[in-house]
Amino acid sequence: MVALVFGALFLNFWLACGTAVDKLVDADHDVMFLQFLETYEKSYESEEEHLRRRNAFVENLKVCDERNKMELAAGGTAVHGVTKFSDLSQEEFRAKLLSGLIIPPDLESSTDENVEERKLVSTGVTAKDWTGIN
Numbered sequence: 001m002v003a004l005v006f007g008a009l010f011l012n013f014w015l016a017c018g019t020a021v022d023k024l025v026d027a028d029h030d031v032m033f034l035q036f037l038e039t040y041e042k043s044y045e046s047e048e049e050h051l052r053r054r055n056a057f058v059e060n061l062k063v064c065d066e067r068n069k070m071e072l073a074a075g076g077t078a079v080h081g082v083t084k085f086s087d088l089s090q091e092e093f094r095a096k097l098l099s100g101l102i103i104p105p106d107l108e109s110s111t112d113e114n115v116e117e118r119k120l121v122s123t124g125v126t127a128k129d130w131t132g133i134n
Helices: 002-016 021-039 047-073 090-097 115-122
Strands: none
Touching: 021 047, 047 090
């Protein structure tokens, strides 16, 4: 909550100083990022990671804006916005969340010859021939 109040005060101070439009946009992004941090209870190990996550957040806002414009132009109703994943880069999101297979930590480094089968079973995935040939 303190961070949100600080962000709002910072934005008001910045506006009172008569900044350029690009600085205003940066200040808006900072306030939005502070709201994101509070909403999703996020914190980072270092200032470097904080900055990297903020930059990913801003890039994701741009992607959302572009997608919303395209959706509106196409007559659609989908709305893209901030989620708990908005601080991940597109590459991180793909690698962490779109891989399709979650491997439990105890199986990750196994050298067992049946490990691939155990990974599938442990994640609830089973081999099934859906073609009806076998």
